[in-house]
Amino acid sequence: MKRRLPASAKIWTRRAVLLLETGILLFWLGIALQNDRFIITSAILFTYLILALMVSSGPSKGVSLQRNLSVERTLEEHPFQVNTKITNESATSSLIQVMEGFPVSLDIVEGGPHYVTFVGSNSASTVSSILQADFRGHYVIPAPSATVTDEFGLRERQIKGPRPTFVSIMPPIEDLSDLALDSRTAQPEIGTFRSSSVGVGTEFFGIREYLPGDEIRRINWKASARTDTLLSNEYEREHVTNIYLVVDLGTARVDALKWTVRTAASIATYLLRTRNRLGLIVLGQSTSHVRIESGRRQLIKVLDKLVTAEPGGSAEPSTYLVRLLEEMPRCEILVVSALASEAIWRTVVALRRKHEHVSVITRTAKSLEADERDLVVKAALLLYSLRRRATIQQIKNAQVKVIEIPADRSVRTALAAIQERPLRH
Amino acid sequence: MTSVRLAEITFLRIVLYGMFLAYPTIMLRNAFLGVSANPIVSLANFFMVVALLAGLVAAITLNYVVGYVSFLAVFCAEFLYNMPLLVFTTHLAVALVFAEGLSSLRLYQSVSGVIRPGPHENATASLHACLRRFRSRLVLVASGLFVASSAYGVFPEIVPFASGLTSLALYATISIIAIALTALYLGDRE
Numbered sequence: 001m002k003r004r005l006p007a008s009a010k011i012w013t014r015r016a017v018l019l020l021e022t023g024i025l026l027f028w029l030g031i032a033l034q035n036d037r038f039i040i041t042s043a044i045l046f047t048y049l050i051l052a053l054m055v056s057s058g059p060s061k062g063v064s065l066q067r068n069l070s071v072e073r074t075l076e077e078h079p080f081q082v083n084t085k086i087t088n089e090s091a092t093s094s095l096i097q098v099m100e101g102f103p104v105s106l107d108i109v110e111g112g113p114h115y116v117t118f119v120g121s122n123s124a125s126t127v128s129s130i131l132q133a134d135f136r137g138h139y140v141i142p143a144p145s146a147t148v149t150d151e152f153g154l155r156e157r158q159i160k161g162p163r164p165t166f167v168s169i170m171p172p173i174e175d176l177s178d179l180a181l182d183s184r185t186a187q188p189e190i191g192t193f194r195s196s197s198v199g200v201g202t203e204f205f206g207i208r209e210y211l212p213g214d215e216i217r218r219i220n221w222k223a224s225a226r227t228d229t230l231l232s233n234e235y236e237r238e239h240v241t242n243i244y245l246v247v248d249l250g251t252a253r254v255d256a257l258k259w260t261v262r263t264a265a266s267i268a269t270y271l272l273r274t275r276n277r278l279g280l281i282v283l284g285q286s287t288s289h290v291r292i293e294s295g296r297r298q299l300i301k302v303l304d305k306l307v308t309a310e311p312g313g314s315a316e317p318s319t320y321l322v323r324l325l326e327e328m329p330r331c332e333i334l335v336v337s338a339l340a341s342e343a344i345w346r347t348v349v350a351l352r353r354k355h356e357h358v359s360v361i362t363r364t365a366k367s368l369e370a371d372e373r374d375l376v377v378k379a380a381l382l383l384y385s386l387r388r389r390a391t392i393q394q395i396k397n398a399q400v401k402v403i404e405i406p407a408d409r410s411v412r413t414a415l416a417a418i419q420e421r422p423l424r425h
Numbered sequence: 426m427t428s429v430r431l432a433e434i435t436f437l438r439i440v441l442y443g444m445f446l447a448y449p450t451i452m453l454r455n456a457f458l459g460v461s462a463n464p465i466v467s468l469a470n471f472f473m474v475v476a477l478l479a480g481l482v483a484a485i486t487l488n489y490v491v492g493y494v495s496f497l498a499v500f501c502a503e504f505l506y507n508m509p510l511l512v513f514t515t516h517l518a519v520a521l522v523f524a525e526g527l528s529s530l531r532l533y534q535s536v537s538g539v540i541r542p543g544p545h546e547n548a549t550a551s552l553h554a555c556l557r558r559f560r561s562r563l564v565l566v567a568s569g570l571f572v573a574s575s576a577y578g579v580f581p582e583i584v585p586f587a588s589g590l591t592s593l594a595l596y597a598t599i600s601i602i603a604i605a606l607t608a609l610y611l612g613d614r615e
Contacts, residue, residue, distance in 0.1 A: 015489050015528055022493070037513060040577050041500055043599055044517050044570070048525065051569045055562050095555055097532065116536040118554045151555075151562045152529045 016154035019045055049154070056150035059157035062089030063096060063119070063148050067161055069141075073168035076258070079109050079132040080167065084144050086127070088119040094148050098127060101142040106131045133169040135254070136261060136307045141165045170307055171261040174411045176270035206234045242277045242292060242329055245302075246351065248337035248344050249284035249311040256338035257311050259363050259407065264336045265306050266411045267361075272299040279328070283347065285310035287320045292329065321347065325354045333358040342387060345394040352398045359401045362392070433556055434534050438527065442484040445495075445523040449473055452512050469505035472498045480523065487531035492524030511578030518574035522567040529559060 012020075023045035030038030063086065070081035082102075088094050098115040102108065111129025119125045133139060143161035150156075207220055210230035223231045247264045249257060264280075271278050272294060279292030280302045288309070290301050333355050337344050339362045352358045392402050405411065453473070476498035483492040499520040503513045533556055580595075 018489075018493065019525075037504060037510075040510070040514055041517055043577060044514060044521060044574055047573045048521050048566065048570050051566045051573075052525075055565050055569075095558075097536070112536075114536055116532060116552055116555055118552075118558065149532070151559045152525060152566075153532060 011157070012155055013149070013153055016049070019049060019154075023049070052150075052152045052154055056152055056154070057092040057094070058150050059148035059155055060088055060090035060092050060094040060121075061157070063087070063094055063146065063157070063159055064089070065098070065144050065146055065159060065161040067141075067144055067165055069165055069167055071167065073170055075170050075172045076136055076262075077132055077134060077172075079130045082111075082129045082131055082141065082165075084127050084161075085124055086117060086119050086146065087124040089122060091121050094119050095151060097147045097149065099145045099147070100129060101144055102129070102131060103139060103141065105135070105137075106133050106139060106141070133167075135258070136169050136171045138308060139167050139169060141167065168304075168307060170303060171258070171265040173269045174262070174266040176266055176412050207231050208234055242279075242331035243271055244279045244281060244292065244328060244331050244333045245271075246281045246283065246333060246335040246337075246347075247306065247309070248335065248339075248341075248347075249282060249309055250313050250337075250341040250344065253338070253340065255407075256340060256363070260336055260338055261306050261309070263361060263363075263405075263411050265303060267334065267336070268302045268306070269299060272296075272302070277331075278302065279331075280305055281321065281324060282306070282309045283313060283321070283344075285312040287313075287318045287324075289324055292331065322350065325351065328354070331355065331357075335360040337362055339388055339391050339395075342391055345391050345398075348395050348400055349398045352400050359403060360395055361403045361405065363407045364404045431534075431537055433553075434530055434537065437530060437556075437560065438484050438487075441523050441526045442480060444519060445480050446477060448516055448519045449477070452516065453506065453508070465505050469502045472502035472505065476502060476520070483524065483527050487527050487534055489524070489528035489531070492528050496520045496524045509578070511575065514574035514578040515571065518567075518570045522563070522570060526563050526567075529563070533559070 023042040025042075026038045026045070027042035030036065030040075030042060066085040066087070068083050068085075070083075074080045082100070084098060084100065086096055086098060088096075096117050096119055098117060100113045100115075102113050109130040109132055111127065113129075115127050117125050117127060142164045145161060146159040148157040148159065207223055208231065210219060210224075210232045214232045218232045220231045220233050245264055245268055247260060249260060268278055268280065275294060277292050277294040278298065280290040282288050282305060288305065290298070290305050293301075333351050335344075335348055335351070335358065337360060339360075348358065348360060392404075395402055476495045479491050479495035479498055482488070483495055496517075499516060503516055508516075533552065537552060
């Protein structure tokens with residue numbers, strides 16, 4: 001049976017074993033050949049080993065590792081700090097190599113994956129690294145490990161950190177609070193969606209004569225002074241609405257994926273923070289969904305789904321999606337897609353068949369042909385662009401509004417630039 | 426800060442290789458740099474050149490295998506030169522300190538290469554402390570080894586009975602004690 005080494009056993013390094021074996025070999029050669037020079041050489045090797053072992057402090061026993069992160073969740077391309085505390089509780093100071101074990105998908109901004117540190121007796125040292133992730137997801141950072149060695153690297157002791165740590169990288173969420181959206185599926189509750197009728201709201205609608213019961217703060221004093229009649233301001237009524245966000249991740253392009261998830265996350269955050277009811281369907285490697293709900297817990301569910309969604313798939317309307325459509329309440333449907341796959345239009349058409357109010361938000365394809373020198377690539381991009389235009393036309397033919405946002409503009413400025421009511425057809 | 430660390434490591438490399446290069450130039454000048462028709466001396470010269478080239482490669486790569494190749498080449502060269510015992514033992518001590526010193530530097534070199542400087546990078550000070558400590562310990566071990574190897578070199582001349590098999594047995598006893606001591610360290614596992 002194979003004997004397992006204890007977790008923090010003191011072992012000799014390969015180099016030390018090589019030295020020792022060479023010494024033994026030379027010694028026996030000296031005996032066999034009756035040659036004093038072989039024996040003296042082996043004696044020199046042994047003397048070195050003994051001296052080095054005597055002089056060096058050796059790998060300490062009481063070394064332990066602890067890790068903590070500055071955040072549990074952060075945004076894409078936002079740096080966060082990883083601290084590894086090395087505690088040496090032994091009576092001797094130690095030379096410690098720390099292997100952080102950072103996953104390759106995390107970029108190291110400062111610090112490094114491999115340190116040597118010198119920790120005095122009964123003291124601690126903290127090594128910090130700054131990392132960042134370019135792409136959303138739940139990341140596991142394996143437990144750090146350390147090798148405590150003596151100065152000459154002849155003996156070492158392996159130490160493993162307690163457990164792995166986790167960090168969630170969220171897509172950046174833009175502030176869309178100043179957007180004015182409109183809905184035809186308004187619910188009776190007062191909310192933020194304009195309903196084109198007079199009532200309680202914040203958006204100015206018009207002026208009318210003062211009626212008994214009107215609030216004093218609604219009186220338009222300037223207009224009243226001009227006309228010598230008491231006039232009141234009227235405001236547009238605002239409601240909450242039901243929205244299903246359909247996110248298409250059927251593209252292989254990282255920038256398109258990032259854009260899709262960022263846009264979806266920003267819109268979802270805005271809609272849920274303004275007390276609307278929101279559901280989510282993700283068309284990725286597999287179709288998954290979050291049932292329509294409102295509130296903070298729903299926001300966490302939606303963001304978590306967006307963070308973990310795997311890209312890929314064909315974006316074809318699956319039986320699962322068809323069943324979901326049957327169960328959906330009357331609602332607005334907002335599709336966020338890079339429109340990279342032709343199949344998405346079939347899904348949009350399927351959605352349109354069941355629901356009256358479907359809009360597609362997509363980003364304008366970059367004009368890559370201009371800066372591309374390779375003719376084959378240029379032709380392929382041109383073909384892609386034409387196919388995409390055809391897809392957009394097919395979607396428009398199904399009476400679905402397509403909102404194109406330039407890729408270099410933020411979601412907020414782009415949606416605002418569309419001039420109001422992006423959900424209305 | 427990275428350049429300072431690298432400069433420190435480079436300085437140690439140059440000192441070690443300089444020492445390794447200087448010894449044959451000073452002590453073996455007549456045999457090594459002279460012209461000889463003796464084929465054994467020519468073979469010894471060949472091994473000496475191999476040792477110096479391997480030493481250069483070891484100083485560049487900090488690879489311990491190449492370091493030991495240079496050590497063994499020195500052993501072969503000295504064996505073939507049949508130099509006095511004192512020169513033989515001290516040269517081997519120099520070669521061993523060179524090989525071991527360079528191999529021990531590899532760890533520091535690899536670490537200084539992966540650290541990216543910044544306000545949160547606090548390994549630099551530790552690395553400096555480690556290097557200082559390594560340097561002082563290496564000087565200590567090198568001095569001890571040099572003294573011991575000189576003693577091995579002069580021992581047969583100052584002890585009247587130490588000749589032939591008697592001296593062999595004496596060295597064997599010393600070596601066996603050394604083996605026993607190292608074996609004790611090997612057995613020291615928790």
